[in-house]
Amino acid sequence: MLKLCFFICLVCWVKSDEEKCPEFTDLNIGNALSGTELQVQLLLYTKENQNCSERLIEHNVTASEYLNTSKKTVFVIHGYRPTGSPPAWLGDMKKLLLSSGDINLIIVDWNRGATNVIYSTAVENCRKVAEILKNYVDQMLAAGASLDSMYMIGVSLGAHIAGFVGHNYKGKLGRITGFQYFKCDHQRSVFLFLSSLKMKCNITAYPCASYSDYKRGKCVDCEVFQPMSCPVLGYYADSWKSQLILKNSPTKAYLDTSDNDPFCMYNYLLDITTWNKSVRRGFIQIKITDYAGNTIESEMNSEVMTFQQYRRVKMLTGFCQDFEKISKISLTFSTKTLLGPKYKLRILQMRLKALNNPERLQLCRYDFVLMENTELTFKPIPCPERSK
Known part of the structure; x- marks a missing residue:
């Protein structure tokens, strides 16, 4: 009797192949070498099925159990896959987007078509994928969705696909996020986008x-x-x-970012008025120290500046951390020349303004001299209030 009960429970626990969750296509370098024929899966995730996707039927929107056309719909479209493996960022992207709100999240899996050692073959498939997406969006529109509620996120060739779909709707698609080809690091751009979903800081542009x-x-x-x-x-x-x-x-x-996740950059405006009689050209490096003794150096490379008598010079600087209260400021002036005399930069006034927190008091210092390549550290004072 005990054995029979155990057998029944075991049968109830085992799932058939048909009940398994649809997953992103996982291929390998062998598939890339032999080439793949284009196939597209539309994998839907919502707050009701966050851990198990629903494979959408291309020509039957109403057959979906979870798709709600009255909600915002986000499409995520990957790009060229030379090794056939799923994108490393896909899991984080899915999790963070679903946590951002009550949305329809559709992962566009065209790995069979993107996996090929011949890049031009994958490029040719982009318009075919875009046509499939347009057909599905058309059906969603007929079922009550609006173009304003559609958002397409494309990575690498996925950005091209999103652009093709947007072009078909004459620019009236709600939103597209993508990167101009050959002008960015695709992986870094994805991680920056993921960082924005984590909301650890606002990276201001x-x-x-x-x-x-x-x-x-x-x-x-x-x-x-x-x-x-x-x-x-x-x-x-x-x-x-x-x-x-x-x-x-x-x-x-x-904008500028720091090197590592979450890539936050806290921006400051350094405003300097000099009183040298002769024109000076060079760079200013800045460090800030808090009351606990922690010191950080600006991560931004400054532009070469021209300092003239009684002229104000402004430069943007940024740090990977934010100090609510600054106890010390360190400045270094350099012309970055190896030969020739060392110069002095005579400062009439220095003002430091926190751009991410403009309500903070601005910090000032007056009448001091920077010797070239010699760091000067001083305690700033609050600037007097002035009209904007």
């Missing part, structure tokens, strides 16, 4: 005409963009979308 102007502190007054302020990097950048629509033109925004 500054609308500006050029990167050089941005580094020279010409575009860091976010108050001019009120009520939207400056945009932040990544998933929540769409909070700034209405401002872009208002301008009705493409907007470039620049």
Whole structure:
């Protein structure tokens, strides 16, 4: 009797192949060498099925158990897979996106088609994948969805696919996140996007005409963009979308990040007025120290600056940590020349402003001299209030 009961329980616990969760296609280098024929899986995750995807039927939206066309739908589209393995970032992307809100998350698996040693073959498949996605979006629209609720995240060739779909809808798709080909590190860009979902910090971008102007502190007054302020990097950048629509033109925004996850950069504006009679050209390196004795050095490479008598020079600087209270500031002036005399930089006024926390008191120092390649450390004082 006991044996019979055990047998029944065992049978109840075992699942058949048909009941297993659909998974992202896992291939290998052998598949890349032999080549793969394009097949596309649309794997749906929602808060009701976070751990087990539902494979969507391409020509039957209403057959889905979990798809809710009244909710925001996020498509994640991978790129070229030269070894056939699933993207290493896919699990984190799925988990973080599902934690961001009540959404339909559709993983677009075109690994059979992206896995090939011949890159051009994968490129040719992009438009085919885009056509499949358009057909499915059309069905979702017919079932009550709106284009505004559609968001496509494309990595590498996946960005091309998302762009093709957006083009088919004449730019009216809710949002597309992708990277201009050959102009970024695809893996780093993915990790930056994932970092924005973790919300450990807001990596701020500054609308500006050029990167050089941005580094020279010409575009860091976010108050001019009120009520939207400056945009932040990544998933929540769409909070700034209405401002872009208002301008009705493409907007470039620049930022710097630290080397490691979560890639936060805390920005400061260094504002210096010099009184040398002769023009000086060079670089300023800055360190800050808190009251516990912790010291950090700016991670941004400064632009070469031209210092003239009684002229203000602004430069953007940033740190991987944020000190709420700064006890000391260290500055080093350098011309980065190996030969010739060493110069002095005579400072009439120095002002340091925390851009990420503009409500903090600005810090000042007056009337001091920087000897070239010699670090000067001093205790700053609060700046007097002044009109903007």
